[in-house]
Every structure is written in C-alpha cells, then in structure tokens.
Amino acid sequence: MADNPSALILTRVRLGAGGPLARVRVADGRITHVVPETDAGSGAEVDGGRQLDLDGRVLLPGLWDAHVHLAEWASARHRLDLAGIASARAVAEFVRERAGAPDGAVLYGYGFRDGLWADAPHKALLDAVLPDRPVALVSADLHAAWLNSAGLALVGRGDHPTGLIREHEAFEVLSALPAAPTDVVDGWIEDACLAAAARGVTGLIDFQYGDTVADWERRSAQFRPAVRVSAAVYPSHLDAAIRRGLRTGDEVGADGSLVRMGPLKLFTDGSLNTRTALCRDPYPGLEGTDGAHGIEETAPEELVRLMRHAAAHGIEPAVHAIGDRANTVALDAFEAVRCRGRIEHAQLLSPQDLPRFAQLGVVAGVQPRHLTDDRDVADRYWAGRTERAFAYGDLLAAGARLEFGSDAPVSPLDPWLAIASAVSRADDERPAWHPEQRLSVPDALVAAARGRRLIRVGEPADLVVVDVDPLDADPDTLRAMPVHATLTNGRWTHGPY
Numbered sequence: 001m002a003d004n005p006s007a008l009i010l011t012r013v014r015l016g017a018g019g020p021l022a023r024v025r026v027a028d029g030r031i032t033h034v035v036p037e038t039d040a041g042s043g044a045e046v047d048g049g050r051q052l053d054l055d056g057r058v059l060l061p062g063l064w065d066a067h068v069h070l071a072e073w074a075s076a077r078h079r080l081d082l083a084g085i086a087s088a089r090a091v092a093e094f095v096r097e098r099a100g101a102p103d104g105a106v107l108y109g110y111g112f113r114d115g116l117w118a119d120a121p122h123k124a125l126l127d128a129v130l131p132d133r134p135v136a137l138v139s140a141d142l143h144a145a146w147l148n149s150a151g152l153a154l155v156g157r158g159d160h161p162t163g164l165i166r167e168h169e170a171f172e173v174l175s176a177l178p179a180a181p182t183d184v185v186d187g188w189i190e191d192a193c194l195a196a197a198a199r200g201v202t203g204l205i206d207f208q209y210g211d212t213v214a215d216w217e218r219r220s221a222q223f224r225p226a227v228r229v230s231a232a233v234y235p236s237h238l239d240a241a242i243r244r245g246l247r248t249g250d251e252v253g254a255d256g257s258l259v260r261m262g263p264l265k266l267f268t269d270g271s272l273n274t275r276t277a278l279c280r281d282p283y284p285g286l287e288g289t290d291g292a293h294g295i296e297e298t299a300p301e302e303l304v305r306l307m308r309h310a311a312a313h314g315i316e317p318a319v320h321a322i323g324d325r326a327n328t329v330a331l332d333a334f335e336a337v338r339c340r341g342r343i344e345h346a347q348l349l350s351p352q353d354l355p356r357f358a359q360l361g362v363v364a365g366v367q368p369r370h371l372t373d374d375r376d377v378a379d380r381y382w383a384g385r386t387e388r389a390f391a392y393g394d395l396l397a398a399g400a401r402l403e404f405g406s407d408a409p410v411s412p413l414d415p416w417l418a419i420a421s422a423v424s425r426a427d428d429e430r431p432a433w434h435p436e437q438r439l440s441v442p443d444a445l446v447a448a449a450r451g452r453r454l455i456r457v458g459e460p461a462d463l464v465v466v467d468v469d470p471l472d473a474d475p476d477t478l479r480a481m482p483v484h485a486t487l488t489n490g491r492w493t494h495g496p497y
Contacts, residue, residue: 007049008490010465012037013059015455017445018471024059025049026461029490034457052497057484058469060445061452062202062462063415066365067344067405069142070206070229071215072110074188075180076409080109082137088119091137091146096129106151106177109137110409114144115273115377121146123163136177140373141410143271145170151177167270167295171209186219192413193226197493199414200464200483203228203450205365205405207265207318207344211237213252220253226493228462230262232318235306238264247314258489263318263342264310267297269326272347272377277323279348283381294323303333311339318342318365324350324388331356342403345370348382348389358399365403366392366447368422369411375433386434392422393437402439402447419444419470420478427479441470441478461490 007027015022015034025033027049080098085091091112099107107130114121126135126148134151138144144166152160155176165173179185196204204227206212212231219225231252233241246252246261253259270276275283275294282292297320298306307317317337321330322345330343331353342363347370357364371390378389388394396402404418411417422439425432432438439447446453455463467482485495 006490007032008487009047009049009051010059011051011053012056013054013465014056014469015059017058017060017442017469019058021056022059024455024463026463026487026490029461031455031457031459031461031463034455054465054484058466059455060200060464060466060470061449061455062464062486062488063200063448064403064450065196065201065204065405065408065413065415066403066450067367068204068206068408068413069208070189070192070204070408071185071208071210072138072142073408073413074192075108075185076110076138077192078180078188080107080137081111082109083111083113083140085112087117088114088121088125091121092125092129095126095135095137099130099133104133106134106136106154109135111140112137112146113140113273113373113377115275115374116380121162121164123148123152123160126151126163134177136174138174139273141271141273142407143167143170143274143276145173147173154178166274167276167297175209182218186222189219190223190225194493196413197226197486197488198483199416200466200481200486200494201227201413201415202462202464202486202488202493203230204413205230205232205262205318207232207262209234213237213241213246213261216259217253220257220259224257225259227488228258228260230260232262232265233315234265238306238310238315241315242310242313248316261315263316264306265318265320265344266303266306267320268303268329269297269321269323270295271322272374272381275381277348278321278326278329279323279382280325280350281385284383293325296326296329300329300333303329304336307333307337307339307341311337311341316341318344320344322347324348324353324385328353331360331362334360334362344405345407346395348385349391349395351388354391354394354398354400357395357401362400363403364395364400365405366390366395367405367407367411368392368418368444369406369427371425371433372421372427373411387436389434391437392439396439396443401451402443403450404444404448415448416479416481419448419481420475422447423478424475426475441473445470461487463487465495
C-alpha cells in the first residue's frame, strides 16, 4: 500500500460498544480498512499511514444532534441562565441581582419553565426590578418570551397586557429585538461547534429560525465548522431555495465546508410547557376555552400543500408535532404526499399512529432529555395518557427509525444526555418514568448516530473515541461520558492529536 501522509491507522481500538480489538485505517475522509487485531501478521496488516495506539479505547460511529437551534444555543451560553428557578417572582429577583450596572442594552435571559409555577410571568414583575432597561427572557422550549415594558416598547408592543408572548408572535418579537453583531454570533457558533465535537458530535441539523441556509453560506466562507451541518429552510425562504435548485442534501457554501441543504421546517402545533401542543383531550383547567386542546399552527390542507410543493423539488419536510392530535395530522399529511421526511418531537402519540412511522418511512426525530425535563409537566397536563408519551420503546418496536436530538438550547447540545435519558428514563433519584419505554444502550447509540450501527469500509470517517465502553456504563457515567477524541471527515476536531 502506498504511503499516504494524511492517512491515519487507529490501532488497538475496540470496534463498537462491546466490540473486539481492531485496526482501522482512515484516508481522504473515509474508512479504508477495518482489520481485527487478531489478523495482524496474517497478511491482513494495515499500513500506509500514521499509527495511533488507542490503548483499548472504544471507537463508535460519530454522533449527531438531529435537532438544534444553533444560534440560539450559542447565544444562550452568553445569557442569564434561568434554568431551575421555581417562580416568576424568583426570576424577577434573579434579574435584579444579575442585571449589573445600568445601561441601555437589552438584558437577555434564557431557560424559564412556567408550566408548574404557582404565579404567572408578567411585565409588572420585571418593571419593578428593572424599569428602564429592556429585558427579554426566553422560555426553555423557545415558544414564549417574557418582556418588561421597556422591552415591549422597543419592539412596538407597548400595549401588550402581560408581556408574556407565545408561539409565532414570540418568534417575531425576539427577531425584532437588537441582536449581537453578526460576526460576534458567528464566533459564538464556531465555538459551540467545537464544544459539540468535544462531546463526540460529528454532525447536526440546524433548525435556527431565519434564513439558515444563507447564514451558513456566509459562515462557511469564514471558518470550517467542526461538525457537518444540515441547514433547514423555513416556508418564507422555500421558494428562494427552489429557484436556486437546492435539494435536501446538496452542498451549499464554500467547497468542502461540510454544509448541506437541510429539510423544510413546518409546524402543526406548539409545545407542552406552554399548553399549546395540539391534543385530543383538553388541558386541565382550560376545558371549554378556545385553547383547551392547544393550537393548530398550520391548517392540514396548507400543511399538505407546502409539503407537496417542497417534495416536488427535492426538499424533504420536517414537521414539528408534539400533541397526539398534531402527530396524527402530520402523519396524515405524509400519507397524502407520499414523500420522505421527519416528524420532530413526536412526544404524545395515539396507539394507532405508532406503526405509521415505519409504514410511511417517516423518521421520528426525538429528544430524550425532554422526557426527564418534562415528566412532571406531562404528569399534570397529560394525566392518564403518559404511558404513550415519549414512547421510544413502542416506536422502535413498531419499526420506526429514531434519531436523537437536543433541541438545544431547550436541552444542552450533548448526545450523551439523550442516550442516558433514553436508557434510564430518569435523571434524579426517582424511579424510572414509564420504564417500559426504555431503550437498550446499543439501540440508543444507533439513534444518536443517525442510524449508523457499525463501522464499515467506505463510510465517511466520522468517528468518536470514548474512554469507557457504553455497555459497561451506568446512567451517570453515560451522561458524563469521557470523550477522548472525535474525527469528522477524517479530520481531528477534538482530542490530543
């Protein structure tokens, strides 16, 4: 074999969880050889590259985060962290303590969860602690924004009665607020991609709201991301993408940038925490009101029209559906259009819809960390139905393909948190929540690797090396999995090399 100075030969590495020792050669961004160590000296030697002894560590297919809002995640890392604060008044007090010296810049916070609060977010609470500086706080699920009067005035909503704004109106308000300079956000995103690679991530789907494709074309000319990026498109930019002839999977941006055209993002409903997920049964306490069953974001006939329009031009739809009624609507639309695509979240499902994912070839893009974050909210608002909430075991048994994501910043961009939640169905000392829906470690690893189960010759060299065999790890070890190194397209994006 001719020497290739850019080739790598990984020696004494375990081939997958519980796997045997092997040698793996990587060159030109692909896996060229996989040879068991027991074959060394038998004519099956691997040479022609720089050898790295991995000392029995475990080599896994590279992990993906199949649902990220990357600019939001990168920005949230630089905002007030509101996670775990237990009331609206406590949030207001936290804002008072952390506001710092007065200035005119918007004070941003992220991560409040009001689904179980005894009091309600209101602009008056924020006005009392910071009357003159604009404040904008984003809920953990990204479906609500809480502003003070100064913040509302800044976006022309000074007459809003409460300052708590939900769903598309919230997206519009947040888009209208002053943002950090583009070059600053792009720098944060570059750092966030490196942080993701440090957790074994080799690719992600970016569902950031806006013109995500154009944003990544700009970034790809400035830096090479440490992960592959599939950039989603929203309906407002769909026709522009079609006019350019872009199809899902097409390369966009600079040559070799690893950035691809992603799916079309569509919405059927809202979220559980905001009680806007579209459900067959009413939410407790909302019976008889207009929003008793949640909200319908897109009418079924319009959903079908948009999906058909996109699919006819090679763009696959990714349909947000959380409530059981919303998931039926989404599956009905896929049945009508007969196209490939994804349902994002699939949190509450009717039993008759479980086999339809496999029958229609629809990927279930799910976020296991949400099941541990939201178990108490689900127990309150989906009481009597939670055996079919986050039903990953039932989906897998029905033949569905699962792909894990974080929905970052809704939960951290760390696939090991998703793996641990799917395996244990708990993240505290309480018993597992609906343990019948647990996944095995191998099945969770496949879902976290976007369907890759084995390391095969000819596949892209997107690989992660971990210090602990996942089959030997308890849930705490899975969550904190020590990642030794990460390769994306044959290039080290994390590690000592």
